[in-house]
Every structure is written in C-alpha cells, then in structure tokens.
Amino acid sequence: MDSAGSASSGKGARDENFPVASWLIAKRHRPAIMAFYNFVRTADDVADHATLPASEKLRLLDQLEASLLGHNDKEPTAIALRSILAERNLTPAHACDLIAAFKIDASKSRYEDWDALIGYCRLSAMPVGRYVLDVHGESQNLWPANDALCAALQIINHLQDCSKDYRALDRVYLPLDDLRAAGAQVSDLGLERASPALRHCLSSLAARTEELLGDAASFSRNIRSTRLSLEVAIIHRLATRLVELLKYRDPLSERVHLDKSQTFMITASTLISRARFGARKDASNVRLLT
Structure with a gap:
C-alpha cells in the first residue's frame, strides 16, 4: 500500500458508539x-x-x-x-x-491486568477528549475527569466487541488476570454464547467501568463551553446506559448497542434535564438578589 488511506474500512463518524462533532x-x-x-x-x-x-x-x-x-x-x-x-x-x-x-x-494482543489496560487507554482514548478540550480552550484541570470518561468509553467498546476482536484479530483487551479469576479462558471469546465464567468476568469489568463513569460524573458541569458541556453530558448518559446493558447482557449473543431511538431519547432527556437545572439555577440567583 502506498498510503494509510488505502487501508480504509469505510467506517465514518456515524458508525461510532458516541457522537462525533454533533450539532451541539x-x-x-x-x-x-x-x-x-x-x-x-x-x-x-x-x-x-x-x-x-x-x-x-x-x-x-x-x-x-x-x-x-x-x-x-x-x-x-x-x-x-x-x-x-x-x-x-x-x-x-x-x-x-x-x-x-x-x-x-x-x-x-493481550493485556495482563486492569492497570495495563488503563495504560493503553492513556494513549488510545484519553488524548481524544484532551484534544477536544484544547480546541475549546478549556482548562487542563479538566483532564482527570476527561481521562476517566474517555477510558470508560474505550473499555465499553472493548466489552461490546470482545468476541469480534478475538475472532477477527486474535486481540483480547479483557485483562487476563480477570479472566483467570472468573475461571474463564481466552478461547471462551470464540463461543456463540458466553460461558457463565466469561459472563461473570464481563459483568465485573462493566462494574469497574461504571466506577470510571462515577469519577467523571461532574465533568460536564465544569466545562465552560455550554455546547461542549451538553455534548459531554449526553455522552456520559449514553455510556451509563451501555454499562447497565453490559452488566446483564451477553455481548457474544445479544445486542449491547443503542439504536437511534434509544440514543434520541437519552439525548432529549439529558437536554431537558439540563434546561430544568438551568432554570432552577436562574430562579435561585434571582431570589438571592432580591
């Protein structure tokens, strides 16, 4: 191949789990x-x-x-x-x-433990959010919360695609020590349906990912740009819902992605919630001034 572009998969921004430069x-x-x-x-x-x-x-x-x-x-x-x-x-x-x-x-193609996986996310995920923050002129003080959210988004993708990554690329992002602790084997990822041990491992990793989302809970409200703040709030809500699905669904045999209607409902409810919060905040400020 003469250029990297020759390896194109044909995927675009609309194929991603989360919004990319949306109308917000x-x-x-x-x-x-x-x-x-x-x-x-x-x-x-x-x-x-x-x-x-x-x-x-x-x-x-x-x-x-x-x-x-x-x-x-x-x-x-x-x-x-x-x-x-x-x-x-x-x-x-x-x-x-x-x-x-x-x-x-x-x-x-393998990661021994959670720390190794987070180390990978420091290169593969966290810089994405940092770049978007830089584009908006936001403070680097937001980087820790950004890093937690971006790592969570990356790991959600790993959990969703764990079987596909293994089958197509022999790549396993699930920490090997977590697989062993659950009594699962790498080869379980090639099954049509997750074994009970693999399901336990996946659910446990989803719970750890939920903790990362907790670390990022205040992220959106600390962003100065209103539009970016809303975008991040929506992404956080979408990620929270996906983690909930991953805690009890089997990504080897069940759908663990959100369809357009689900994404729309989460987006709309987040915008409405933020609008109500803003109205309450304005009303509170008025009371303080009178």
Missing part, C-alpha cells in the same frame, strides 16, 4: 474535530486491518505520523490535520499519542 458543537470547532477524527480513523483502520502484516502496519503508521509532523506529504488526512493544528496553534501531541496506541495494536 459550535460550527467553528467542527472542522478541527473532524480533521482529528479523520486522521484517527485512518490510523485505526490500518491497525485493525485483517490481512496486513504487523511490519506493514507499523510502516504506514510511521508514514502517517511523519506526514502529520511535516516530514512528508503522503497522507491526506495527516496533511489536513497538520494544517488545522498550525492554524489554531494546537499541539500534535494528542494525535501522536494515538499513533503510539495503534502501533501497540499492531504488535500486542
């Missing part, structure tokens, strides 16, 4: 977020390609990063992001962290 995001910020998404999508498709050898994946990821940093002009999505970063005086560090995560995906 201010129009002036959407190009920067979409440029980042397109770059990351390109790198992800390389790392997840079913037939490319690891050496070729690493070569293409190196080439993609080099284009981002201005060392070549071979990768269109990298050139587009490079231009946006220069225009808005943003760092390429977050995108480079993601490239590092995809290089791990190209060469590593």
Whole structure:
C-alpha cells in the first residue's frame, strides 16, 4: 500500500458508539474535530486491518505520523490535520499519542491486568477528549475527569466487541488476570454464547467501568463551553446506559448497542434535564438578589 488511506474500512463518524462533532458543537470547532477524527480513523483502520502484516502496519503508521509532523506529504488526512493544528496553534501531541496506541495494536494482543489496560487507554482514548478540550480552550484541570470518561468509553467498546476482536484479530483487551479469576479462558471469546465464567468476568469489568463513569460524573458541569458541556453530558448518559446493558447482557449473543431511538431519547432527556437545572439555577440567583 502506498498510503494509510488505502487501508480504509469505510467506517465514518456515524458508525461510532458516541457522537462525533454533533450539532451541539459550535460550527467553528467542527472542522478541527473532524480533521482529528479523520486522521484517527485512518490510523485505526490500518491497525485493525485483517490481512496486513504487523511490519506493514507499523510502516504506514510511521508514514502517517511523519506526514502529520511535516516530514512528508503522503497522507491526506495527516496533511489536513497538520494544517488545522498550525492554524489554531494546537499541539500534535494528542494525535501522536494515538499513533503510539495503534502501533501497540499492531504488535500486542493481550493485556495482563486492569492497570495495563488503563495504560493503553492513556494513549488510545484519553488524548481524544484532551484534544477536544484544547480546541475549546478549556482548562487542563479538566483532564482527570476527561481521562476517566474517555477510558470508560474505550473499555465499553472493548466489552461490546470482545468476541469480534478475538475472532477477527486474535486481540483480547479483557485483562487476563480477570479472566483467570472468573475461571474463564481466552478461547471462551470464540463461543456463540458466553460461558457463565466469561459472563461473570464481563459483568465485573462493566462494574469497574461504571466506577470510571462515577469519577467523571461532574465533568460536564465544569466545562465552560455550554455546547461542549451538553455534548459531554449526553455522552456520559449514553455510556451509563451501555454499562447497565453490559452488566446483564451477553455481548457474544445479544445486542449491547443503542439504536437511534434509544440514543434520541437519552439525548432529549439529558437536554431537558439540563434546561430544568438551568432554570432552577436562574430562579435561585434571582431570589438571592432580591
């Protein structure tokens, strides 16, 4: 392959679990977020390609990063992001962290424990939210809450796709010590239906992911941008619902994704809840002033 774009899976922003630069995001910020998404999508498709050898994946990821940093002009999505970063005086560090995560995906297929998985999320997930915060000019004080939410979103995806990742790529993100503690085996991921031991392991990991969402509970309310605050609040609610599903459904044999109607209802209820909170807050301020 001449370029990373040749490995495209055809997936786009609409195929993701969670909103990407939705209508809630201010129009002036959407190009920067979409440029980042397109770059990351390109790198992800390389790392997840079913037939490319690891050496070729690493070569293409190196080439993609080099284009981002201005060392070549071979990768269109990298050139587009490079231009946006220069225009808005943003760092390429977050995108480079993601490239590092995809290089791990190209060469590593197992994680021994929860700490190892979170270490992967530090490269594969947390930089995404940090970049969006930077685009909006938000404080780095928000990074710990952002990191908890982004790690949760990443692990939700791992739990949803645990069987597909194993079957297609022989990649297992479930911590091996959790599998052993539950009495499950990696090969259980290839079954048509999860064994009781695997179900116990998945439910336990969903509960740990729920704790991460608890750490991010106040995140949205501390964001200055009203639009981004609403987007994050909705994403948090969507993630909370998915974790609830993963605690009692079997991702090997049952649907653990939200359809359009469910997503709409959660979005609408979150917006209504925030509107009511804002109205109560305004009324409280009026009482304090009278």
